[in-house]
Amino acid sequence: MTDNDTAEKKSLIPHFLVGALILIGLVAVYFWQADPEPAPRVEEPVAMPVDEPQVPEPEPELDPDAAAPLETPENMQPPAPEPTPEPEPLDITDGAVKTAVLETGEYEAMARLLVDEDLLRRFVVFSKNLSDEQLAANHGVLQPPKQEFRVYRQAGKEWIDAASYKRYTPYVEALDSLDTDQLIQLYGKYKPAINEVMAELGEGSRDFDTVLTDAINHLLDTPEVPMPVEVTSDSVMYKYVDERLESLTPPQKQLLRTGPENMRVIKAKLREILDALMP
Incomplete structure (x- = not known):
């Protein structure tokens, strides 16, 4: 378990939640179809007595200067349909x-934690690596904690200090404030752009929904352990004394470093998001 600057950038909290793209909604144009013109009525001839010959009435002469017949609902033409507006660029x-x-959570808290550059690509690369049980140290979407990792010594052993867990509390609170329904809607809107990034990474045939669910499930498989947690160190690295914990993947070990209480909140939110993602 490394505590240098690179390791500090491996914060897992909600990197894989930033999945959203702003689409300008298209206004649907409905066309009112004119009612079909009624078929002409055919007058049935009236039978007349044979002994009284009928004299046809003369046809009225048409006046060329007479006004044109008024338009009625039967002969009105439907209005030309309005053109469908083009979607604005994404x-x-x-x-x-x-x-x-x-806008999906605590605005000020999230503003302090999110990075400002290349957010979408960072999210895709980080999620892809996480689904492969790896960490993309240079593609996190959150600022690393400023406080240092701390341990204390007792009875000749080293243990993780509870203050180390508190470094992640602001991240967890910000994560817990995110509205899951809004996140899923934003993720759906970002899908076209996400797929483009996946294609650029040579992963165009890989479904990103699967990438995302695999990443979340991998974190949910992280075991919960009681405090305190014993570690051992050399000049640059900390390792778990418990071989079961040390054999976990880098993402799982990093999640473990957030502490038992924080990890429970994170897992609860991840399950909520996973349930919303599943059809």
């Missing part, structure tokens, strides 16, 4: 992405 700039995510 805004996938960092400012648009960040604003969309901030």
Whole structure:
């Protein structure tokens, strides 16, 4: 378990939640179809007595200067349909992405934690690596904690200090404030842009829904352990003394570092998101 600057950038909290793209809604144009013109009525001839010959009435002469017949609902033409408006270009700039995510939770808290550059690509790369049980240290979407990792010594052993867990509390609170329904809607809107990034990474045939669910399920498989947690160190690295914990994948070990209480909140939110993702 590493505590250098690179390890501090491996914060897992909600990297895989930033999945949303602003689409301009298209206004549907409905066309009122004119009622079909009625078929002409055919007058049935009236039978007349044979002994009284009928004299046809003369046809009235048409006046060329007479006014044109008035239009009636039967002969009115339907209005020409209005053209369908073209969709505006999708805004996938960092400012648009960040604003969309901030509006789903505690705005100020999330604003302090989210990075400002290349958010969408970072999210895709991080999620893809996480689904492969790896960490993409240089593609996190959150600022790393400023506080240092801390341990304490007791009875000749080293244990993780509870203060180390508190470093992640602001991240967990921000995660818990996110509205799941809004997140899923934003993720759906971002899917076209996400698929483009996946294609650029040579993963165009891989369904990103599967990537996302695999990443979440992998974190949910992280075991919960009681405090305190014993570690051992050399000059640059900390490792879990418990071989079962040390054999976990890098993402799972990093999630474990958030502490028991924080991890329970994270897992509860992840299950909520996973349930919303599943059809």
